[in-house]
Ligand SMILES: CC(C)(COP(=O)(O)OP(=O)(O)OC[C@H]1O[C@@H](n2cnc3c(N)ncnc32)[C@H](O)[C@@H]1OP(=O)(O)O)[C@@H](O)C(=O)NCCC(=O)NCCSC(=O)C[C@H](O)C(=O)O
């Protein structure tokens with residue numbers, strides 16, 4: 001166990017000091033691209049500024065024969081692209097794969113100054129984060145980097161979910177968690193074949209009608225309600241991340257054509273506390289940006305509550321509803337997120353600016 005006094009000490013001589021707080025940088029969409037795919041790679045420069053995070057994926061969905069080309073492709077893209085406000089992340093290969101050591105060694109020494117976050121797949125426990133943590137520190141020192149690269153873990157094994165709190169607290173580099181629903185479903189032996197999203201078989205059914213003797217007619221037509229397969233895991237992620245001051249994300253939604261269900265799944269995650277999601281196809285970026293930005297109506301209401309609550313204590317009535325210290329805190333979450341997003345998104349800034357500090361829409 002690392003004692004508290006050593007938690008923020010660099011893990012290699014010459015490595016940058018770990019951050020005390022993980023910055024809340026907007027990351028509504030983490031857009032995946034395969035750097036070995038020439039068509040996708042060519043689109044990266046024009047996507048800068050349209051998406052919060054561009055992620056060069058080296059793991060699953062990159063063919064085994066293309067692993068080296070993907071790694072080199074990401075180095076080339078990182079060197080030749082000015083990312084401006086857009087963050088550059090990578091997803092490295094799994095820690096038990098033959099590629100991961102060279103992924104980290106090459107990327108950190110060649111383009112470590114451009115990399116914000118390393119996403120680690122199939123994290124099982126704190127030991128996986130400790131391994132990456134030390135290696136990153138050694139490589140950062142070797143490369144002379146001045147700021148630490150952060151680490152993001154994908155939850156995609158039952159063991160990872162069981163160890164969720166220790167994973168979040170394993171290193172000051174921990175930036176956040178994503179759900180990996182496809183690998184997680186397989187590891188749990190869930191009987192689904194989809195990449196994220198719901199399933200029509202996972203439902204609850206309305207109670208049966210009863211006759212005057214109280215006998216239930218179970219054959220009667222009844223409404224069913226589809227449930228969310230991922231609610232439990234996302235809720236655990238949100239709590240573990242909030243406790244450790246890091247950020248939870250939904251993961252992939254594989255039915256690219258079903259933009260409506262994709263938006264629903266993203267919105268559930270947003271409402272529950274996630275700050276962003278993955279985008280697998282360019283058309284999912286707009287969905288994520290829309291869903292993970294508070295609506296103008298919500299920002300207007302939140303600002304009205306802040307204005308009405310004065311010094312922040314006591315209770316007031318607004319539109320027939322009670323507001324108090326606790327609802328004020330909820331509203332401040334909304335207002336602060338709107339402020340952060342307005343800094344990087346001119347369209348949102350204009351929309352939010354039309355709402356005055358008192359919550360009244362002025363334009
Ligand atoms: C899903 C795709 C295979 C679809 O690709 P494609 O059939 O080529 O789609 P389109 O014809 O509609 O594409 C139109 C043009 O857009 C380009 N394109 C497509 N996707 C991207 C992208 N992600 N980034 C940039 N550009 C993209 C196409 O090249 C077309 O270009 P052009 O012909 O010039 O007009 C494909 O989208 C894809 O491979 N997406 C990424 C998949 C991925 O990263 N998967 C891994 C993450 S999910 C996962 O790992 C599971 C998780 O770990 C878990 O366990 O749950």
Ligand SMILES: [Mg+2]
Pocket residue numbers: 060121156180182183
């Ligand atoms: Mg996976």
